[in-house]
Amino acid sequence: MTFRSVILAASSVLAMSAGLATAKDSATFAMQLEPPHLDPTSAAAQAIDSVVYLNIFEGLTRFMGDGSIAPGLAESWEISDDGTVYTFQLHDGVTFHDGSSMDAEDVKFSLDRARAEDSTNAQKALFAGIESVEVIDPLTVKITLANPNGNFLFNLAWGDAVVVAPESIEDIKTNPIGTGAYTFSEWVQGDRIVLERNPDYWGEQPALAKATFKMISDPTAAFAAMMAEDVDAIANFPAPENLPQFEADPRFQVLYGSSEGETILSTNNKQPPFDDVRVRQAVAHAINREAIIDGAMFGLGTPIGTHFAPHHPAYVDLTGNSAHDPDKAKALLAEAGLPDGFETTLHLPPPSYARRGGEIVAAQLAEVGIKAEIINVEWAQWLETVFRGKNFGLTIVSHTEPMDIGIYARPEYYFQYDNPDFQSLIETLNVTTDPEKRTELLQKAQTIISEDYVNGFLFQLAWPTVANAKLQGLWVNAPTAATDLSAISWTD
Amino acid sequence: MLRYSLKRLFSLMISLAVASLVIFSVVEIAPGDPASYMLGVNAQPDTVAALRAELGLDVSRPERYLSWVAGMLQGDFGTSYTYRTPVAEMVKDRLWVSLPLALYALTLSTLIAFPAGIFAASRRGKTGDVVVMGSTQLGIAIPNFWFAMILVLIFAINLRWFSAGGFVGWENGIWAGLHSLTLPAIALALPQASILARVMRSSLLDILGEDFMRTARAKGLTRKQALWRHGLRNALIPVLTIIGLQFSFLLAGSIIIEQVFYLPGLGRLVFQAISARDLIVVESVVMLLVFAVIVVNFVVDLAYAVVDPRLRTRT
Numbered sequence: 122m123t124f125r126s127v128i129l130a131a132s133s134v135l136a137m138s139a140g141l142a143t144a145k146d147s148a149t150f151a152m153q154l155e156p157p158h159l160d161p162t163s164a165a166a167q168a169i170d171s172v173v174y175l176n177i178f179e180g181l182t183r184f185m186g187d188g189s190i191a192p193g194l195a196e197s198w199e200i201s202d203d204g205t206v207y208t209f210q211l212h213d214g215v216t217f218h219d220g221s222s223m224d225a226e227d228v229k230f231s232l233d234r235a236r237a238e239d240s241t242n243a244q245k246a247l248f249a250g251i252e253s254v255e256v257i258d259p260l261t262v263k264i265t266l267a268n269p270n271g272n273f274l275f276n277l278a279w280g281d282a283v284v285v286a287p288e289s290i291e292d293i294k295t296n297p298i299g300t301g302a303y304t305f306s307e308w309v310q311g312d313r314i315v316l317e318r319n320p321d322y323w324g325e326q327p328a329l330a331k332a333t334f335k336m337i338s339d340p341t342a343a344f345a346a347m348m349a350e351d352v353d354a355i356a357n358f359p360a361p362e363n364l365p366q367f368e369a370d371p372r373f374q375v376l377y378g379s380s381e382g383e384t385i386l387s388t389n390n391k392q393p394p395f396d397d398v399r400v401r402q403a404v405a406h407a408i409n410r411e412a413i414i415d416g417a418m419f420g421l422g423t424p425i426g427t428h429f430a431p432h433h434p435a436y437v438d439l440t441g442n443s444a445h446d447p448d449k450a451k452a453l454l455a456e457a458g459l460p461d462g463f464e465t466t467l468h469l470p471p472p473s474y475a476r477r478g479g480e481i482v483a484a485q486l487a488e489v490g491i492k493a494e495i496i497n498v499e500w501a502q503w504l505e506t507v508f509r510g511k512n513f514g515l516t517i518v519s520h521t522e523p524m525d526i527g528i529y530a531r532p533e534y535y536f537q538y539d540n541p542d543f544q545s546l547i548e549t550l551n552v553t554t555d556p557e558k559r560t561e562l563l564q565k566a567q568t569i570i571s572e573d574y575v576n577g578f579l580f581q582l583a584w585p586t587v588a589n590a591k592l593q594g595l596w597v598n599a600p601t602a603a604t605d606l607s608a609i610s611w612t613d
Numbered sequence: 614m615l616r617y618s619l620k621r622l623f624s625l626m627i628s629l630a631v632a633s634l635v636i637f638s639v640v641e642i643a644p645g646d647p648a649s650y651m652l653g654v655n656a657q658p659d660t661v662a663a664l665r666a667e668l669g670l671d672v673s674r675p676e677r678y679l680s681w682v683a684g685m686l687q688g689d690f691g692t693s694y695t696y697r698t699p700v701a702e703m704v705k706d707r708l709w710v711s712l713p714l715a716l717y718a719l720t721l722s723t724l725i726a727f728p729a730g731i732f733a734a735s736r737r738g739k740t741g742d743v744v745v746m747g748s749t750q751l752g753i754a755i756p757n758f759w760f761a762m763i764l765v766l767i768f769a770i771n772l773r774w775f776s777a778g779g780f781v782g783w784e785n786g787i788w789a790g791l792h793s794l795t796l797p798a799i800a801l802a803l804p805q806a807s808i809l810a811r812v813m814r815s816s817l818l819d820i821l822g823e824d825f826m827r828t829a830r831a832k833g834l835t836r837k838q839a840l841w842r843h844g845l846r847n848a849l850i851p852v853l854t855i856i857g858l859q860f861s862f863l864l865a866g867s868i869i870i871e872q873v874f875y876l877p878g879l880g881r882l883v884f885q886a887i888s889a890r891d892l893i894v895v896e897s898v899v900m901l902l903v904f905a906v907i908v909v910n911f912v913v914d915l916a917y918a919v920v921d922p923r924l925r926t927r928t
Binding site for chain 2: 155157158163164165166238239240241242243244245246294295309310311312313335336337338339341342345346348349351471499500501502504505506508509520522525
């Protein structure tokens with residue numbers, strides 16, 4: 122009893138003095154997955170970007186919370202008339218966290234490193250069109266492309282394209298040194314990563330002096346940590362069934378955003394009977410999206426009829442092409458010579474959208490006579506058998522990279538869709554810079570894959586954030602993996 | 614004695630060699646490649662190849678096995694593929710959470726089990742016995758992760774006496790450290806205490822039927838006096854064996870509790886490493902645990918021989 126009262130007294134004194142001294146200027150964010158290391162330019166893990174993107178590392182351009190692209194380390198740029206030469210003007214007075222100055226040489230180094238022969242950049246394709254990077258003067262960089270690329274400024278905004286300090290490469294994975302508003306302070310592996318405000322930041326000083334990222338992988342533990350106010354915000358909250366409880370509690374706020382994740386029933390287009398478009402169409406009509414969203418995601422998620430984010434201005438609603446119609450599905454199967462249905466496999470990776478959604482999809486397919494054997498796999502196994510081995514019939518996966526409709530133009534990609542018309546369309550799109558023409562092409566692309574029933578298009582993955590009611594400035598949507606600390610602050 | 618010890622030592626070496634081979638094969642056979650896991654779905658094949666070369670995964674399996682074993686013999690457990698930190702360092706950090714947690718839970722479990730078991734044995738068949746044995750039945754039946762959630766709900770969310778999880782680190786003082794390990798230790802201790810109390814009770818009851826206990830009663834001691842003076846000591850041997858087993862279980866097997874309380878312990882390290890196919894971490898940590906268990910068994914074997922001289926010649 123006495124010990125407990127000492128602890129209680131001590132902690133309340135601490136809490137009071139902290140409250141009296143200054144307004145709160147630190148925040149704790151829970152993360153489900155721990156980053157493997159802290160170099161965003163040599164791994165695909167989104168957890169890395171969630172910690173370091175914009176906070177520690179910045180690129181020439183950057184994503185804004187609404188998905189638009191804004192200047193980052195580049196103050197301005199000029200594009201040549203033929204669209205192949207980009208001349209970037211860098212901000213003056215930018216320094217790395219180790220005190221050295223950031224100039225055109227560092228930009229050249231970073232881009233050359235990312236596109237080098239032995240580069241381990243997970244998104245090397247972003248830099249594929251770069252012919253040369255030249256230093257004009259310390260604050261001017263000229264990038265020459267082989268062909269015009271309407272996506273180039275967007276590509277440079279990715280976490281994989283940030284500017285790194287050449288002298289820091291050796292230890293970048295454990296001691297990241299960038300130009301951002303926060304410096305890396307501490308990483309207790311398995312537990313937390315701490316960032317501190319960078320007093321020498323070239324831009325505006327952020328409100329939070331300290332940010333802690335806490336690794337909580339278990340959804341129930343995340344719920345408890347939020348309820349006990351041990352953490353201040355959890356982006357992409359892992360247990361949608363608990364959201365109403367947070368909404369009802371005045372201590373918390375729930376932000377319902379959208380991610381870039383198109384959740385699809387990926388189909389092996391080369392494996393019979395899926396090589397017959399009528400069979401793929403039958404699968405599409407057998408699926409009831411609303412039932413999956415309600416049953417697996419507790420109502421969170423927007424139905425999609427193609428591989429494109431509904432919040433994007435160029436989105437076309439094509440859900441009508443694959444409306445729920447079991448009778449039509451059966452008729453299509455009969456037409457394809459499979460009146461009694463067929464057997465296939467359904468590989469399900471760990472996330473709940475796949476595991477929970479997969480059960481419902483399998484039941485819906487069974488209604489039209491398609492027996493899908495559920496095989497639960499871990500991610501590493503999924504990559505090996507499904508993604509690389511292409512040894513699957515169906516699988517459910519959320520493609521979280523932004524603007525990734527281009528994967529349908531890669532016949533060797535795991536769902537193996539090979540349509541020369543679509544491929545040439547994407548080629549045209551890549552060299553088109555006129556926004557209106559791009560929109561037109563993007564819409565055409567969406568229509569082609571929808572009408573070819575390449576995959577079962579299920580829903581856009583929601584991005585729910587639970588946070589302390591007094592925390593403001595959080596991103597609602599997730600145009601890319603990031604926790605942009607610069608705008609976050611406490612009210613009152 | 615020396616011959617016996619040498620023999621035991623030899624079988625220890627054989628066990629370790631076999632274990633290393635089994636661990637390596639099982640981990641390597643599992644599908645999944647650490648490099649493609651790290652680089653994700655957009656990576657180009659040449660990028661994956663470059664990373665594989667960087668990680669030293671492009672050499673043949675027998676070669677990797679030999680260099681792994683050779684490294685371990687020199688005390689080098691390799692470097693994690695994903696974290697890029699020496700495995701030994703990671704294990705050391707995690708042990709500072711897992712070891713105190715296991716000891717804390719074991720202490721709690723012993724403190725609960727001893728009185729409960731002795732009390733039940735001394736009231737055999739009476740209400741007290743039934744109540745204690747009934748509660749231990751419940752303690753074994755309740756899954757400890759569920760019990761952990763209930764603890765969090767009551768003590769962290771409602772009463773706010775503890776935080777819902779996480780470990781503050783020993784640098785904040787021993788009390789703060791113990792404070793943050795209290796709920797997980799209780800959750801771990803409950804089923805262990807229940808098992809231990811039952812073992813304690815039945816072991817005591819066995820002893821009560823022995824001849825020397827009858828003699829003790831015959832010379833005029835009361836039931837209770839005989840229990841305390843002669844019974845308890847002799848009943849401790851099976852109990853100590855169970856405690857030993859529980860300790861190794863608590864050290865390596867608290868993974869679910871570490872997950873519920875998001876503690877940076879050894880179990881979670883292995884779990885993360887398995888899903889990321891961080892093979893070298895899985896192999897080395899499992900090997901270390903095997904080593905710990907084998908060494909403990911070796912020490913126990915030697916201790917048996919000290920206690921019971923007949924064993925020295927028999928094996």
